[in-house]
Amino acid sequence: MELSSILKPEAVKVFGTLSSKKRLFQDLAEIAASVYGLNASDAVDALQERESLGPTGVGHGVALPHARLEGLDTVVGVFLRLEKPLDFDSVDRQPVDLVFALFAPKDSGVHHLKALALVSRTLRDATICGKLRANSDPAALHAVLTETPASQAA
DSSP states (O other): OOGGGTOOGGGEEEESOOSOHHHHHHHHHHHHHHHHOOOHHHHHHHHHHHHTTSOOEEETTEEOOEEEETTOOSOEEEEEEEEEEEOOOOTTOOOEEEEEEEEEETTOTHHHHHHHHHHHHHHHOHHHHHHHHTOOOHHHHHHHHHTSHHHHHO
């Protein structure tokens, strides 16, 4: 599995300021709806439901919100770089500026976990995160994410 199979270039965005985690989830869902045809309302509900189990802010300014949805046949992703970090209740209490959301089929099982592991491995790489934070061009951000050694090795 490679990130390029999960993340379309149109699903990579740079946002200035978001007021809340709820607004972030709404924006992620709207992007997923326009790029992948998901139901935005169902996507927001699924993200919030998953988040209620425990925060998906994994530390070092990175959040990996994810959800399983009916009517989806493959794992898809949305990546946002936030110009102003957002409080996310992360494990290290640091605000988040890199957000990679995954949406998976309701019954995806191990495929969803493999995608989550791949994204997590990629965003644990300080060099990759540095390149993402230094860039505001969505096409360049997509290139950084999809041309990494982690995505080649997975």
